[in-house]
Amino acid sequence: MATNDTSAPSKQASSNQVPVTPAPIAASPVKEPEVNKIFRLAMKLEASDVHLKVNCPPMMRIKGDITRMEMAPISAQQMENLLIPLLEPKKRKILEDEGGVDYSYVIGQDECRFRVSLFRQRGRLSLVARRVNNFIPSFKTLGLPDVIERLCKFSEGLVVVAGVTGSGKSTSIAAMLDYVAEQEPLHILTCEDPIEFTFDDKKAYFNQREIGLDCIDWHKALKDAVRQDPDVILVGELRDVETFEAAVHAAETGHLVFGTIHAASSGTTINRILDLFPPEKHNAIRQALANNLKAVIAQKLVKGLKKGRVPTNEIMIVNPTIRKLIIEGEDSKIPDAIRIGYQEGMQDFTESLRVLVERGDIDKTTALEYAPNPEQLKMAFKGIRVAAPGIL
Secondary structure, eight states: OOOSSSSSOOHHHHHTOOOOOOOOOOOOSSOOOTTHHHHHHHHHHTOSEEEEEBTSOOEEEETTEEEEOSSOOBOHHHHHHHHGGGSOHHHHHHHHHHSEEEEEEEETTTTEEEEEEEEEETTEEEEEEEEEOSSOOOHHHHTOOTHHHHHTTOSSEEEEEEOOTTSSHHHHHHHHHHHHHHHSOOEEEEEESSOOSOOOOSSSEEEEEEBTTTBSOHHHHHHHHTTSOOSEEEESOOOSHHHHHHHHHHHHTTOEEEEEEOOSSHHHHHHHHHTTSOGGGHHHHHHHHHHHEEEEEEEEEEEOSSSSEEEEEEEEEOOHHHHHHHHHTOGGGHHHHHHHGGGGTOBOHHHHHHHHHHHTSSOHHHHHHHOSSHHHHHHHHTTOOOOOOOOO
């Protein structure tokens, strides 16, 4: 990704440069904002992200790599003219007061939706926008493990989808909620900042609240949530003490709660949550997790053979063994417990990568590149399952 404030490509970005000439864009019966030409090109090229920076041409992440478009660099004034008029007054004030604002941006009649982060760096505007599909894919389309279907059927508790930025967490959790909506006549309430996927009512019906648009802040949204008779609640991101405590409270009071978190694995998810709190509260938080956490789905995206990128997943289901490890602070033993829990539907990244290679979704070289333990994966390719050491 380019970081220098010049029009010359950085050494790293230039290594990924692929000439892309934008195709002529069909005239729309309604005149669209000029910036839509860039967004529509991202749709055409199936880019996952759009990056706009002063003195650089538009850039897009295509199949995992930042690609510079064969377009003129954008000046500081052009950036202001492209982006500021699109902001409603409230969002403009947030940008002015806080230096950055997040919002969703819709192309045409909901043809495509982008999750936008507009911010200032070195005094100039920059934009990064994630393309969100305007349809919600199924588990099978995404290539998610079959066991995830079972994780949607808890009557209460907390299910967390973990992953770094750009790992497909939002898409996977949308597929889970859409599946829940097909199964039972429930009320599903989402609290998001901003709303990414828009859901259609099925057997279940949805209410979707966007922070800053439908309610003033997270505190108000989550305080209201338990009074709105939901069966299922989506907390967009477990980002701080407030959102985590609200999610746990909702789970304790008989709701099924879904949330996302920035963490790389199940074990680091526990540590990430603990890091939100002072050390003297860690024992209480561990007890709350042991009582309410039902599963953690950790996800990464890897380069695929049939599709640009495919998910690889670690699945941790909280059984008595894992509950005991959480309470006793033995997080380092969680990977062993996941391997032991294979018959219960758990899997580690090694097993997930093995399955993806076996299905022909990725090649062995890619699998070994992403494997936490390449030697263990090589043994798995030979049909040898590494026995976990005794942890009980």
